Amino acid sequence: MRILSLPKGFTCLIFFLFITSNSFAQDGKTSVKQDPRFEQLLNEKRKINSSITVNDRYKIQIFTGDSETSKKALTEFRKANKNVDATIVFNTPIYKVWIGNFKTRIEAEKKLLALKKKYPNAFLIKPNK
Numbered sequence: 001m002r003i004l005s006l007p008k009g010f011t012c013l014i015f016f017l018f019i020t021s022n023s024f025a026q027d028g029k030t031s032v033k034q035d036p037r038f039e040q041l042l043n044e045k046r047k048i049n050s051s052i053t054v055n056d057r058y059k060i061q062i063f064t065g066d067s068e069t070s071k072k073a074l075t076e077f078r079k080a081n082k083n084v085d086a087t088i089v090f091n092t093p094i095y096k097v098w099i100g101n102f103k104t105r106i107e108a109e110k111k112l113l114a115l116k117k118k119y120p121n122a123f124l125i126k127p128n129k
Contacts, residue, residue: 057101058102058103058124059099059125059126059127060098060099060100060125061096061098061123062077062099063097064096070088070096071088084100085099085101089127098125105124112124
């Protein structure tokens, strides 16, 4: 009587195919319960992200000085220009008031010319983040 022997690799392959043919995958059904405040938070994040400085944007620096004077300059600017973004940036040891978020240099230079009357030391910048 002759015994038929199979190589070990072939035996493992047959065993593996047998096991996998009888296994079942998970259901593709997923149920998610989302807190309604999550959507509010996402909307707030989107608003914040749209106002964040982007490397390819131009800004105009209208003031440099100490904290209190910078706050006064910012408040004064915001009262006169409600539709232009403005912020204070701190670089040790000075505070800077930056305005605008201009896509093109031409757009920023037009605004700079208008601002030079009130802020003679204003200049154009392209901040790096």
